[in-house]
Structures are given as structure tokens and as C-alpha cells.
Amino acid sequence: xxxxxxxxxxxLAVAGLTFLGCQSGxxxxxxxxxxSTLFSEDAQIAKFDYVGKAAGESELIDRAFxxxxxxxxxxxxxxxxxxxENNSCTSCHLPEMAAAVNATPMPKSHFYNFRTNxxxxxxxxxxxxxxxxCHTTQVNAAPLVVNKFAPDFRQENGSTKSNLLDxxxxxxx
Numbered sequence: 001x002x003x004x005x006x007x008x009x010x011x012l013a014v015a016g017l018t019f020l021g022c023q024s025g026x027x028x029x030x031x032x033x034x035x036s037t038l039f040s041e042d043a044q045i046a047k048f049d050y051v052g053k054a055a056g057e058s059e060l061i062d063r064a065f066x067x068x069x070x071x072x073x074x075x076x077x078x079x080x081x082x083x084x085e086n087n088s089c090t091s092c093h094l095p096e097m098a099a100a101v102n103a104t105p106m107p108k109s110h111f112y113n114f115r116t117n118x119x120x121x122x123x124x125x126x127x128x129x130x131x132x133x134c135h136t137t138q139v140n141a142a143p144l145v146v147n148k149f150a151p152d153f154r155q156e157n158g159s160t161k162s163n164l165l166d167x168x169x170x171x172x173x
Contacts, residue, residue: 048139048140048141050138050140052075052077053074053075054074054075055074055092056101056103057074058074059073060160061073062151062159062160063160065149065151066152066153067158067163067164069134069135070104070160071135071136071137071138072131072132072136072138076132080132082129083129084126084129087131089131090106090124094106106124107162108165108166109162109164109165109168110125111123112125112165113127
């Protein structure tokens, strides 16, 4: 068989399998966690109450897994929007301020540029200004699916501290 015939056969096989996969018999009401058609804009979105305690009054939430971004345990209502020019989070969470106000200090990884592999010597990486991209506020929502995941922290304080910058190259040759 020549190469062109093999490629034509492979192309037809892929197209056939794709067609059969699309004919699986699953309706658009059964895809994902949304319990309505994907073609409707009338989806009912549940309303949840965010934890409304002020900063300093809330209980810290353990990380979901080793080096996971911690959840925001207090209200952010008066702190948004977060911009490069106006970031209320840094007024408490910069390492030099955190101890004085009993806040979680930003980890070393926030002061390191991973693109250039440079320590920024105490200057926050400019790509880290929008905290709520990684850190989210807690909500009183029940899980949508059963989750049996249990984190396994390698260090004693792993549920509250990050060591990402120290281990980021672990296993890399």
C-alpha cells in the first residue's frame, strides 16, 4: 500500500469514528452538571451567600491540596475591582505588613518571575496583581458531585503555607 492510500484510510477511519461518537444517544440535557438544554439561555443559576465576615474576623480555610491557592476567607465587597493601580489585598498580605495585621503573607512565588526565572527582590510580579484569578471567596454551597479526594500534605503546615517556589523544579532533570 502506498502512503497516500494509508493516509486516506486513516482519514476515513477518524471521520467515521467521530461520526459514531457524535451519535452516542446522549441528549443535550444530560451533558455536564447543567440540568437544562445547552441551547437555552434560561438556565437557573442558584443563589449562594458568600461568607460575609470582615478581614481579620474570619476563620482560615485549609488549602484543597499542596500549594493550592488559599481561599479568601473574608468578604471582598469593598475591595473590588482589583487593578494594578488599586489592589487592596496587598495592603494586608504583603509579607512586611501581614504579621502586623495577622494576615496570611503572600508567598515567595509572588515575588518571582517564572518567565525570566528571576527573583524580583521583594517586588511583586506584575502578572500577580489580580488576586481573584486564583483566590476565590468561600460560599455556602453543597458540592454538586461526591468528592472523596483527601489531600496528602508533605509538610506539616502544607494546608496553610506554600512552598511552591522551593519545589517547582522537583523531578525536572
